[in-house]
Amino acid sequence: MILKPLQMTDQLRTGVELIDRQHEEFFARANQLLKKCNRTDALNENEINQTLDFIWIYIIEHFATEEELMNNYEYPAVEVHKRAHASFKKRYMSYREQIQKSGIEQDTMKKLMFFMRDWFFRQIVTHDIKMAEFLKSEIKVNTGLKARLQELMSKFFPSA
Ligand SMILES: [Fe+2]
Helix, strand or coil: CCCCCCCCCHHHCCCCHHHHHHHHHHHHHHHHHHHHHCCCCCCCHHHHHHHHHHHHHHHHHHHHHHHHHHHHCCCCCHHHHHHHHHHHHHHHHHHHHHHHHHCCCHHHHHHHHHHHHHHHHHHHHHHHHHHHHHHHHHHHHCHHHHHHHHHHHHHHCCCC
């Protein structure tokens, strides 16, 4: 079965540009993995491990961005959101351990892709959109937050 690429849709847009752009970057990285897994020839272990690292690095940066904003601007549901991040990291790591132990198998890669897609979809719809609503209302009264978002935008997306 061919896995479909992850895509930004209106339903997944939070309205905070930084967060949406980071999600799109995550989708792009996950789709690189997908492309490698959808190939009919043998999976290239090195290539896949590199892509898994590439995704991991971005996940860490993305979660850290959201957590910084939630902590610094006193988002009430910060703990629940952080727990969700921690649980994603744990599951992702356990997939990596499994891959390390038994090698790269189509089945494991598919499970990992499904997990990532499912998790991100739910996470955005249930947690990120709420966090974004908070940030959007906070931005109106907090010039520090506005400046910080701009600063992070130019750090992550220098050409924007
Ligand atoms: Fe997010």
